[in-house]
Amino acid sequence: MAVARQGSDELARALDLISQIFHRDGLFLDIARSQRIGTTFLEQQQRVWRKPECNTDSGATNPACVLAPLAAELKPTPFAGAVSAFESWLDSHADIELSLPMLKTAPAWSMFQEGVLNSLILIVGALIATLAFALLFGAAMGSRVAPLRWLARLVTVTLQSSPIVLTLVIAAAIVHAFFTYSDAVALAASIAALGLANGSNAGQALSEAVWSLRAERTTARGFDLFTRALGRSATQIVAFLINAAKGTPIASFIGAPELLSALTDITSFSSGRATTYTLLLVFYTVVVIGVVWLCGKLRLYLEGRQRRAEAVA
Amino acid sequence: MNSLLAELSGDFLPRFLVGMAVNFEIAVVALAIGLALGMLLALGRLRGGAAGVAAASAVTLMRAAPTFVVMFFLLNALPREASLFGMPLALSGVMTVALSLVPYSAAYVSDAGLDALRHWRDGSTVGALLFLPNVTRAFFVLVMSSSAGAAIGVTEGITVILRQAEQLHSLDDRLLLFALGIVMFGIPLQLGFALIGLVQRSLGRRAAVTDEASA
Numbered sequence: 001m002a003v004a005r006q007g008s009d010e011l012a013r014a015l016d017l018i019s020q021i022f023h024r025d026g027l028f029l030d031i032a033r034s035q036r037i038g039t040t041f042l043e044q045q046q047r048v049w050r051k052p053e054c055n056t057d058s059g060a061t062n063p064a065c066v067l068a069p070l071a072a073e074l075k076p077t078p079f080a081g082a083v084s085a086f087e088s089w090l091d092s093h094a095d096i097e098l099s100l101p102m103l104k105t106a107p108a109w110s111m112f113q114e115g116v117l118n119s120l121i122l123i124v125g126a127l128i129a130t131l132a133f134a135l136l137f138g139a140a141m142g143s144r145v146a147p148l149r150w151l152a153r154l155v156t157v158t159l160q161s162s163p164i165v166l167t168l169v170i171a172a173a174i175v176h177a178f179f180t181y182s183d184a185v186a187l188a189a190s191i192a193a194l195g196l197a198n199g200s201n202a203g204q205a206l207s208e209a210v211w212s213l214r215a216e217r218t219t220a221r222g223f224d225l226f227t228r229a230l231g232r233s234a235t236q237i238v239a240f241l242i243n244a245a246k247g248t249p250i251a252s253f254i255g256a257p258e259l260l261s262a263l264t265d266i267t268s269f270s271s272g273r274a275t276t277y278t279l280l281l282v283f284y285t286v287v288v289i290g291v292v293w294l295c296g297k298l299r300l301y302l303e304g305r306q307r308r309a310e311a312v313a
Numbered sequence: 314m315n316s317l318l319a320e321l322s323g324d325f326l327p328r329f330l331v332g333m334a335v336n337f338e339i340a341v342v343a344l345a346i347g348l349a350l351g352m353l354l355a356l357g358r359l360r361g362g363a364a365g366v367a368a369a370s371a372v373t374l375m376r377a378a379p380t381f382v383v384m385f386f387l388l389n390a391l392p393r394e395a396s397l398f399g400m401p402l403a404l405s406g407v408m409t410v411a412l413s414l415v416p417y418s419a420a421y422v423s424d425a426g427l428d429a430l431r432h433w434r435d436g437s438t439v440g441a442l443l444f445l446p447n448v449t450r451a452f453f454v455l456v457m458s459s460s461a462g463a464a465i466g467v468t469e470g471i472t473v474i475l476r477q478a479e480q481l482h483s484l485d486d487r488l489l490l491f492a493l494g495i496v497m498f499g500i501p502l503q504l505g506f507a508l509i510g511l512v513q514r515s516l517g518r519r520a521a522v523t524d525e526a527s528a
Contacts, residue, residue: 253463
């Protein structure tokens with residue numbers, strides 16, 4: 001804990017002892033557990049402050065007990081020089097002031113890489129979850145069992161009525177009630193929320209296709225009817241898949257460590273906000289264009305299957 | 314439920330309604346700009362040629378741009394001292410959220426507008442009028458999407474709910490409050506969708522009458 005450099009010796013000593021006792025007796029640990037946050041560091045600190053050589057009134061001055069001071073100077077990446085040279089070259093030749101802080105220091109580069117990876121995991125997860133929930137809701141709302149249909153309809157209307165930010169917050173609140181906070185938990189909660197919100201809408205379109213095929217007195221039944229309905233509702237399903245991919249950056253609102261979150265952290269200790277957020281916009285736009293292209297292929301495949309099935313019928 | 318009501322601050326409902334009004338305000342601004350820009354793009358696409366290619370490319374990019382990222386881009390990438398025709402261009406939180414929704418609304422209006430213009434050109438007034446329920450649908454999507462403003466401190470409906478939730482101690486009470494929020498957002502949304510359904514059915518009946526008359 002930081003105190004004023006002068007005239008705060010007694011306050012510093014008191015805070016040292018309070019922290020030492022709270023670590024030793026597990027008070028910090030209990031608070032962390034009650035709030036479901038990670039406890040690895042606090043458990044390690046409790047072990048340290050319970051050692052006989054540390055559990056004394058002079059333990060805070062023992063280098064074997066206290067942590068080494070934080071190295072405030074950020075370690076550069078092996079290619080930081082080349083990045084700086086490129087920035088200077090662009091400035092002098094094209095009069096463009098480009099700043100790439102995520103490539104120049106080791107912590108920023110590591111956060112950037114993790115952010116990109118987590119964003120891709122989130123997008124793939126959201127797409128799979130949306131498709132899975134679409135099939136589930138589509139089957140339930142297209143079912144001839146009325147209570148199942150009503151239940152699925154109620155959940156769909158509820159999800160449609162909830163702004164996505166609220167759906168994410170609810171998912172996070174429920175997940176945190178059962179699990180300790182971690183990056184994986186935040187990603188899982190985001191994937192579930194995005195999948196449910198978009199999958200329920202896609203499932204509704206799928207069930208409407210099922211009912212429209214039944215209204216046309218098609219001979220198809222069971223799985224065959226369902227696959228033909230998939231073809232008929234392909235455009236809607238694809239639209240919600242794209243929507244799910246586009247919605248992934250909002251997961252940063254509940255602490256999912258995706259690229260927006262990582263770059264926001266990077267800009268907190270470096271310059272170049274304009275370039276950073278421009279790159280972020282380009283990254284997500286390119287990824288979504290890729291998802292749109294892939295989903296277009298999926299739509300063509302589903303529609304082709306439906307046309308072939310109708311030709312056979 | 315009783316414990317939740319006891320813990321809710323007295324001015325929660327008025328604050329929430331004021332917050333929801335901000336959601337509607339954001340949606341109105343985003344749709345108004347989206348209508349102007351989207352119809353221009355639709356006209357460009359209808360005309361074809363180089364203008365059509367440029368308009369279609371712009372719509373593809375706008376369709377792919379995630380609202381949440383656009384919002385942070387506007388917030389961080391625009392210089393604080395930016396100006397337009399000598400006027401300072403410092404965006405308020407509400408305007409930042411509204412502008413971040415413009416790519417979506419303009420792309421949507423462009424698609425729906427192009428369909429409407431084609432129907433109009435083919436002599437189907439009823440088909441062209443489907444533009445109205447489609448735009449109404451976009452408006453309600455914009456109202457729901459405007460809750461992204463909570464991430465940058467805009468005091469809209471969801472922000473009010475989240476601030477209130479921070480003061481509640483039990484998860485059950487928080488979930489009840491969230492459910493209340495869903496109901497409050499759900500009522501205008503479902504009424505809006507019911508209205509769209511009514512308009513579409515009415516247009517469908519008119520189309521059927523028109524088809525019979527022409528046959």
